[in-house]
Amino acid sequence: MLNRIADMGRYGVQVIESLGSATLLFANSLMWGGPGSAGFADLVRQIFSVGVRSLSIIAVAGFFVGMVLGLQGYTILVDFGSEAALGTLVSLTLLRELGPVVTALLFAGRAGSALTAEIGLMKATEQLSAMEMMGVDPLKRVITPRLWAGIISMPILALIFSTVGIWGGAFVAVDMLGIDDGAYWGNMQAAVEFYNDVAKGIFKSFVFGWVVTWIAVYQGYASIPTSEGIGKATTQTVVVSSLAVLGLDFVLTAVMFGGV
Amino acid sequence: MGKRTVEFSVGVFMVLGMIALVLMALRVSGLSMDDAADTYTVRARFDNLGGLNERAKVSMAGVTIGRVTKIYLDDKWYSAVVEMEINKSMSTLSKDTSAAILTAGLLGEKYVGLSVGAEEEYLKDGDWIEDTQSALVLEELIGRFLFSKAKE
Numbered sequence: 001m002l003n004r005i006a007d008m009g010r011y012g013v014q015v016i017e018s019l020g021s022a023t024l025l026f027a028n029s030l031m032w033g034g035p036g037s038a039g040f041a042d043l044v045r046q047i048f049s050v051g052v053r054s055l056s057i058i059a060v061a062g063f064f065v066g067m068v069l070g071l072q073g074y075t076i077l078v079d080f081g082s083e084a085a086l087g088t089l090v091s092l093t094l095l096r097e098l099g100p101v102v103t104a105l106l107f108a109g110r111a112g113s114a115l116t117a118e119i120g121l122m123k124a125t126e127q128l129s130a131m132e133m134m135g136v137d138p139l140k141r142v143i144t145p146r147l148w149a150g151i152i153s154m155p156i157l158a159l160i161f162s163t164v165g166i167w168g169g170a171f172v173a174v175d176m177l178g179i180d181d182g183a184y185w186g187n188m189q190a191a192v193e194f195y196n197d198v199a200k201g202i203f204k205s206f207v208f209g210w211v212v213t214w215i216a217v218y219q220g221y222a223s224i225p226t227s228e229g230i231g232k233a234t235t236q237t238v239v240v241s242s243l244a245v246l247g248l249d250f251v252l253t254a255v256m257f258g259g260v
Numbered sequence: 261m262g263k264r265t266v267e268f269s270v271g272v273f274m275v276l277g278m279i280a281l282v283l284m285a286l287r288v289s290g291l292s293m294d295d296a297a298d299t300y301t302v303r304a305r306f307d308n309l310g311g312l313n314e315r316a317k318v319s320m321a322g323v324t325i326g327r328v329t330k331i332y333l334d335d336k337w338y339s340a341v342v343e344m345e346i347n348k349s350m351s352t353l354s355k356d357t358s359a360a361i362l363t364a365g366l367l368g369e370k371y372v373g374l375s376v377g378a379e380e381e382y383l384k385d386g387d388w389i390e391d392t393q394s395a396l397v398l399e400e401l402i403g404r405f406l407f408s409k410a411k412e
Binding site: 041044045047048051052055081082084085091095153155156159160162163166180182183185186187188189190192193194197198 | 263266267269270272273274276277280281283284285287288289313314315316317324327364365368369
């Protein structure tokens with residue numbers, strides 16, 4: 001019994017510790033510069049592996065999510081004779097919620113896990129220690145470009161997700177279900193405001209990109225450098241960042257749209 | 261993967277992001293940049309629009325023949341002015357065409373319905389539709405009904 005309480009205490013201390021070291025990691029790797037620091041070319045390469053490589057899954061997922069929203073919204077709205085509001089429903093759902101959130105979840109699975117595994121393997125093969133031996137700060141060399149690549153890529157991916165989704169919704173609504181083209185786009189334009197919906201959605205995806213990448217690089221950097229440890233860290237990245245995204249989404253929604 | 265390919269695809273990625281942002285601004289949040297190539301504009305004055313939106317349909321006999329492009333309040337007459345573009349293919353609308361604001365279904369969107377007149381002359385670009393009928397406002401109808409009941 002006493003052991004169990006001690007275990008719980010140890011676990012709590014570990015959580016606080018990892019939160020502290022994650023914050024330190026973030027603070028130390030946010031800025032560029034220092035000996036052997038990564039350059040602009042590294043950032044471009046990381047945006048390629050984090051952002052461009054996630055593009056296909058994001059676009060396909062967005063298209064299907066938009067089409068499903070169109071179909072489901074239609075079957076409900078048509079009962080009230082207000083299927084003209086379908087464009088509003090699809091666009092606001094995507095811009096405010098599904099665009100940033102689903103993109104962040106896919107991003108955690110596609111790019112976050114890869115980041116963790118890559119950095120974990122660098123640690124296991126002692127590449128990070130070798131950098132330190134050469135007087136190169138591995139944080140600036142390895143973590144900084146990856147962190148920034150994630151922060152830059154996520155909003156772009158979320159925007160593409162929403163755009164493709166609205167287009168997919170239009171495909172179902174206008175071309176398949178025969179809703180008037182002008183009603184779909186016109187009602188959407190009447191309801192969507194650039195600042196209130198588009199910009200706030202972009203802000204959300206920016207925050208999610210930051211959180212997911214941060215968790216991913218931290219899990220990789222703090223992983224136990226064995227094959228089992230890296231596997232565990234990769235799983236942990238997907239689990240923790242997905243939960244963090246969903247929890248933060250509620251907070252952000254409450255603050256930005258809730259009128260609290 | 262070559263260095264050039266990486267740089268090129270990141271560039272494409274950035275451009276895609278910008279295109280998505282522009283689409284969001286113009287197409288979704290409604291900063292429209294449509295050119296009025298094959299349309300002509302007519303205007304009509306209404307006492308009450310009752311929730312008519314810009315880009316609403318303009319239809320005749322149930323067929324869409326144009327769009328509402330602009331809505332503003334005339335500060336001299338205190339009435340609403342609706343500008344609509346009508347497709348050039350419908351250039352034979354007589355001068356005494358009447359316009360009414362109608363609702364699609366009980367809760368549906370508002371649109372402008374045109375009914376054809378009898379005159380020989382046709383509406384031209386920039387003309388006014390004189391004969392208009394405002395939107396039915398449910399509250400006013402109920403108010404009138406209650407008032408007439410109370411008088412009985």
